[in-house]
Amino acid sequence: MKKLSFKNSLLLISALVAFSLIASMGFGVVELGHKAVWQCITQTCEKSIYETILWEIRFPRVLLGFIAGFGLAIAGALMQNVTRNPLADPYLFGIVSGAGLGATLTQFLPTTVQVITLPIASFLGSLLAVGIILIVIYQNNWRRIEHLLLAGVAVSFLLSSLTSFILYSGEAFSTNRVIFWLMGSLARANSTALLWISPVIIVATIIAILLGRQLDALLLSDDSARTLGIKVEKLRIITLILCAAITAVIVSYCGGIGFIGLMIPHMVRPFVGITSSKLFIAAGLVGGCFLVWVDVIARTALGGQEIPIGVITSAMGSLFFLALLRKM
Amino acid sequence: MSSFVLQANSLTWRVNEKHILSDINLHIKAGETVAIVGPNGAGKTSLLKCLYGEYSNFLGDIYLNGKSLKTFNIKDIAKKIAVVSQHSESAFNLTVLDIVAMGLIPHKGLFDTNTDVDRHNIEQALTKVDLINKKNQIFSTLSGGEQQRVLIARAIVQAPDILIMDEPTNHLDMYYQHQILMLAKTLNITLLITIHDLNLAAQYCDRIIMLNNGKLVADDTPEAVFTSSKLTEVFKLECAIDKNPFTQSTRITFSGINHCVNDESAWLHS
Numbered sequence: 001m002k003k004l005s006f007k008n009s010l011l012l013i014s015a016l017v018a019f020s021l022i023a024s025m026g027f028g029v030v031e032l033g034h035k036a037v038w039q040c041i042t043q044t045c046e047k048s049i050y051e052t053i054l055w056e057i058r059f060p061r062v063l064l065g066f067i068a069g070f071g072l073a074i075a076g077a078l079m080q081n082v083t084r085n086p087l088a089d090p091y092l093f094g095i096v097s098g099a100g101l102g103a104t105l106t107q108f109l110p111t112t113v114q115v116i117t118l119p120i121a122s123f124l125g126s127l128l129a130v131g132i133i134l135i136v137i138y139q140n141n142w143r144r145i146e147h148l149l150l151a152g153v154a155v156s157f158l159l160s161s162l163t164s165f166i167l168y169s170g171e172a173f174s175t176n177r178v179i180f181w182l183m184g185s186l187a188r189a190n191s192t193a194l195l196w197i198s199p200v201i202i203v204a205t206i207i208a209i210l211l212g213r214q215l216d217a218l219l220l221s222d223d224s225a226r227t228l229g230i231k232v233e234k235l236r237i238i239t240l241i242l243c244a245a246i247t248a249v250i251v252s253y254c255g256g257i258g259f260i261g262l263m264i265p266h267m268v269r270p271f272v273g274i275t276s277s278k279l280f281i282a283a284g285l286v287g288g289c290f291l292v293w294v295d296v297i298a299r300t301a302l303g304g305q306e307i308p309i310g311v312i313t314s315a316m317g318s319l320f321f322l323a324l325l326r327k328m
Numbered sequence: 329m330s331s332f333v334l335q336a337n338s339l340t341w342r343v344n345e346k347h348i349l350s351d352i353n354l355h356i357k358a359g360e361t362v363a364i365v366g367p368n369g370a371g372k373t374s375l376l377k378c379l380y381g382e383y384s385n386f387l388g389d390i391y392l393n394g395k396s397l398k399t400f401n402i403k404d405i406a407k408k409i410a411v412v413s414q415h416s417e418s419a420f421n422l423t424v425l426d427i428v429a430m431g432l433i434p435h436k437g438l439f440d441t442n443t444d445v446d447r448h449n450i451e452q453a454l455t456k457v458d459l460i461n462k463k464n465q466i467f468s469t470l471s472g473g474e475q476q477r478v479l480i481a482r483a484i485v486q487a488p489d490i491l492i493m494d495e496p497t498n499h500l501d502m503y504y505q506h507q508i509l510m511l512a513k514t515l516n517i518t519l520l521i522t523i524h525d526l527n528l529a530a531q532y533c534d535r536i537i538m539l540n541n542g543k544l545v546a547d548d549t550p551e552a553v554f555t556s557s558k559l560t561e562v563f564k565l566e567c568a569i570d571k572n573p574f575t576q577s578t579r580i581t582f583s584g585i586n587h588c589v590n591d592e593s594a595w596l597h598s
Contacts, residue, residue, distance in 0.1 A: 086419050210438045216426070217433050220418055226382055227413070228486070229406030229434040274420045275429075 006278050009271045013285045020289040025058045027296045029304055061189040065295040066288035068250045069260055071201040073287020075246040076261020077279050078208055081215050082239040083145050089262040090247040094155035098129030099251040100163045100182050107174035119252040126248030129155050184255040184310025186295050193253045200249040204242045212277030256310045259317020260287055333358045333489055333518050334379060338388035341378055348374045349542045361519040363529035366539035367563055372522040376492055381405040406434035410483035413494040421466045424478050428453055431485025453484035473504030480511055490518040530554055530578040554578045
């Protein structure tokens, strides 16, 4: 089979994005039908209730799904290229465990402020995780890339154990709320969430693409990158901070949505190659579509009841992980 | 301006108070092909790493085109010096083209894209190393000799004044060893090569720098450096010197361990 050029791959992916964004809005508890959705987009809605459902409920949710999937896939591609490890994922770095700890600690605050503080607390928790890793690695002089991965796994377990202890000794209602949040959901979609998440993802994506050429230098080895004039340690810190910002901001609103960062870059590499900028763009777009459709499954599979989105991505992701290991 | 492209004055490099390199003085002229030889642990790779700026915490001075190396930033060094070193396997399927294009990195800023001239230079480099037909192949699937040629093509795209090669003939068969060194010579730039095969060094290099225990013990033409007494002193093996009948370059033949001149290998006979 002849390989598609990057331009053609991008055209194909863009068509998939347009189709996914429009078609996914037809699914939900209230069946609008694709004809009605198309009519709402191109002319005016048949009924005013459709207008409310489509533009005030479905559209923000689909858009949030797309942006979150886009960000998580780019963060995964960044982590994999910068560590030269095909199994790296932003979630390996304790970012979700940090967010979980932050969310868990909010139960000690008065109930009235918890809705506002939950995203902020989880964001701070994510930053705490990355902060600990950076301090450990900095003191270790960034000697080996494996240390970064090991520090991530250790911090992840440390923060998870703290969370588990607090949940174990905590009050049942708060515990349930935090556990449900940790499973991930796009139900929180509203303009505040979009305004909070979108700028971070857009800025981080632009920086990642601009750094693409430098990140390519790392793909062979650190020594090789240095001989090409790359400040390897500085580049790695910048990349790690970018990943942390992308993941933390998504996790703080959407909870734990695992494995997208691991899976999507592997899915797009055969089509667009492994050089960073092309990979980031393609992974982002495919990641966005992927989460949009997973959310369709989440909100329609069980009729009126929503399945936490992280449950689906984790199930699919872990199977993908195992298939990947068999291939490696 | 100095006539030397690369110069080291009293270069000393220590790790935890252990001297890896002691008081090295060397001068490389433009266009020369210089081999750095010596036993394992003599400090060859460490010397190279100091010369191309990987280690900056050395004592003494290194000058690149007459300017102290410490005044250059890492990117400017990469514009002047390309390095072909022993590489590790990448976990990802990099293509030949991906790797050769890396040669552009030192010359590009954040907002620069590849121009038609860049693409032409990449094609030219691949033609020069005779890999244009394999440009879309996965790097790790190539033979050792082809992989070295890909890295040389990357160095050509990097357009440096000096090419440093760290043991470029390791793991290659006879044919490829000669092919790689011939190819490097045809680039007509200054070459600095660490190499274990002294016969290859004698055949392809204008000058030999010999290191032992971190000290420079000889710096002269192959004929002057490769003497029986000097080689026996450094490599602890008896040796015979004559001429390669094909090239008339110095030919060195070492004895086996049975003729070992020190006690280090006594345990082999016990």
